[in-house]
Each structure stands twice: as structure tokens, then as C-alpha cells.
Amino acid sequence: MEKKRRSPRGMVQELKDRMRMDPKAFRLYSVLRTLVIVVLVTSIIQGNYENAGLAALSLVLFFMPAFFEERLKIEIPPLLEGVIYLFIFAAEILGEVNHFYTAIPGWDTMLHTMNGFLCAAIGFAMVDLLNRHSENINLSPFYLTMTAFCFSMTIGVLWEFFEFFMDQTFSMDMQKDFIVRRISSVTLDPTGAQIPVTIDQIARTTIETATGKEYIIQGGYLDIGIIDTMKDLLVNFLGAVVFSVLGYAYVKTRDPKSLAGRLLIHPRSEQDQEILDSYLEARSEARQEKKAVRRDRVEQKLEEAESRLDGDPGHPDHWV
Numbered sequence: 057m058e059k060k061r062r063s064p065r066g067m068v069q070e071l072k073d074r075m076r077m078d079p080k081a082f083r084l085y086s087v088l089r090t091l092v093i094v095v096l097v098t099s100i101i102q103g104n105y106e107n108a109g110l111a112a113l114s115l116v117l118f119f120m121p122a123f124f125e126e127r128l129k130i131e132i133p134p135l136l137e138g139v140i141y142l143f144i145f146a147a148e149i150l151g152e153v154n155h156f157y158t159a160i161p162g163w164d165t166m167l168h169t170m171n172g173f174l175c176a177a178i179g180f181a182m183v184d185l186l187n188r189h190s191e192n193i194n195l196s197p198f199y200l201t202m203t204a205f206c207f208s209m210t211i212g213v214l215w216e217f218f219e220f221f222m223d224q225t226f227s228m229d230m231q232k233d234f235i236v237r238r239i240s241s242v243t244l245d246p247t248g249a250q251i252p253v254t255i256d257q258i259a260r261t262t263i264e265t266a267t268g269k270e271y272i273i274q275g276g277y278l279d280i281g282i283i284d285t286m287k288d289l290l291v292n293f294l295g296a297v298v299f300s301v302l303g304y305a306y307v308k309t310r311d312p313k314s315l316a317g318r319l320l321i322h323p324r325s326e327q328d329q330e331i332l333d334s335y336l337e338a339r340s341e342a343r344q345e346k347k348a349v350r351r352d353r354v355e356q357k358l359e360e361a362e363s364r365l366d367g368d369p370g371h372p373d374h375w376v
Contacts (some may be wrong), residue, residue, distance in 0.1 A: 073335070080134055080254075107152075111149065117144045139174065171215075171295065180299065200307055238258065
């Protein structure tokens with residue numbers, strides 16, 4: 057049977073219905089969504105449209121797990137879904153809007169570590185699904201974990217490419233700077249023999265532009281992005297390694313109650329699809345019934361109002 061074309065509002069409502077299937081994840085989503093809406097409204101009132109855009113983006117990203125479940129016919133475990141919601145909120149609302157990246161040391165490090173862990177979980181799940189449901193592929197547990205690890209690191213590197221592009225093109229400074237007190241550079245070698253010259257105990261750096269404007273950096277030398285990039289890749293590496301080890305152990309035991317088992321995406325069975333379709337259809341019918349009851353009440357009130365007017369001598373119909 058061909059599905060009816062749904063309006064964007066109808067599609068959003070169906071995605072919300074899907075999210076209700078996991079009560080705990082849906083409660084977390086509802087709380088975070090309320091907080092994001094507060095940020096969105098407050099930002100618009102204050103005229104801060106950049107923060108409003110980040111809040112709107114967060115609301116869209118919240119629907120991504122349910123959207124991919126619908127499009128790919130997969131099931132995302134509630135634990136993984138909840139972690140994704142928290143990651144989006146921590147990165148966009150707390151990190152960007154509330155400036156946790158600069159206010160709380162290690163906030164960016166924590167998120168990059170979590171990103172490495174989550175990307176390894178997603179990469180592992182994709183390859184494991186292929187491995188378990190293909191007659192021509194039979195990958196070893198070690199190969200599965202290596203693929204998950206490489207997938208996570210690739211995502212981490214691509215993100216650093218994106219940060220570099222934004223910094224170079226739009227002067228965003230996504231690759232945060234660090235103050236360092238020691239540098240070694242072959243550029244400072246007067247002989248040109250590529251011998252590193254080390255400057256230690258740097259107390260202050262002076263930058264002078266061609267227009268004569270001068271900037272003083274107290275405490276050392278300003279490193280532009282490289283330390284932040286390498287730190288992000290390092291913690292992404294650690295997160296990927298942690299899940300790779302958990303994933304390897306899961307393949308050996310296939311214990312669904314293990315941490316890796318509770319985070320892995322799995323295909324939706326025909327029985328699960330039937331249950332989901334029945335649930336969505338029931339909720340849709342319930343909404344239609346509520347609309348019908350509401351419409352009947354409105355019509356009844358209109359009829360009562362008209363009957364009162366018909367009996368009013370001052371009504372224009374009685375003037376003729």
C-alpha cells in the first residue's frame with residue numbers, strides 16, 4: 057500500500073511519535089527541548105540572532121536520530137539516543153551559547169573524547185550490521201574494531217579540517233589558541249641550516265601590524281591552533297580506543313547487556329516494524345478523534361450563540 061504524502065508538520069509529528077516509543081529518552085528530549093526553546097526565545101528578544109540560530113539548529117538536530125531510524129529502518133538504542141541529545145545540548149547550547157568552551161577548562165576536551173567514543177560506536181555498528189547480515193562477508197573481531205577505530209579517527213580529522221577552513225575563511229577561531237612559554241623553530245636559525253632554535257621562558261610577545269597597531273600578549277607566545285588541533289585528535293583517539301576495546305569484547309560474547317551491546321544500532325525486524333506502524337497509526341487516529349471532538353464542540357457553541365441571537369429582539373434580523 058502506497059503511503060500518503062505527509063506535510064512537513066505531519067512528518068515532524070510522526071517523528072515525535074516515534075521518539076515517544078522510548079519513554080526515558082523522550083523525557084530527556086522533552087526537558088532539553090524546553091531549555092533550548094527558552095534560549096531561542098530569549099535570544100530573539102535580545103536580538104542575538106547567532107545564538108537563536110544555534111538554538112534552532114539544536115532543535116533540528118534533536119530530530120536526527122528519529123529521522124535516520126525512519127529512513128534507514130534501524131533501531132537506535134535509548135542509551136545511545138540519550139547520549140546524542142546530551143552531546144548536542146552540551147556542544148551547541150552550553151558550549152557555544154553559554155561559552156562553556158572558554159569558561160570551563162576541559163569542556164572542549166570532554167566533548168571531543170565523547171565524539172571519538174560515539175563515532176567509534178556508530179562505525180562499529182555499521183560494519184557489524186554488514187558483517188552479520190551478509191553471506192559473502194565474514195570479518196574477524198579485530199578487523200571490526202580496527203574499522204570502527206579508523207572511522208572515528210576519520211570523522212575527527214574531517215572535523216579539524218572544517219575548523220581550519222572556518223578559521224582561515226571566516227576568521228572564526230574554532231581552533232582555539234594557547235599561550236605557550238617555549239617554542240622551537242628552524243625559521244629562527246640565522247644560518248639557514250634548519251637547526252631548531254629554542255626560545256625558553258617567554259614572558260611577553262609583542263605584535264606590531266603594518267599600520268603601526270601594537271598588541272601585547274602577556275605570559276608567553278600565542279600558539280595559533282596547532283596545540284588545540286593535536287589535543288582534540290589525541291582525545292578523539294582515546295575515545296575511539298576505549299570503544300574499540302569494548303566492541304571487541306562484545307563481539308566475543310554478544311552480550312546485549314554490556315555497554316557496547318546497549319549502544320549498538322541494530323536493524324528493525326518485521327515484528328518491530330509492525331508494532332511501530334500500529335503505534336503510529338493509533339496515535340494518528342487519536343489525534344484525528346481529538347480534532348473531531350474539538351470541531352464538534354466549536355460547532356455546538358456556534359449553534360448555541362446563533363440560537364440566542366435568534367431570540368434577541370435587538371438582533372438585526374428582528375428589525376425587518
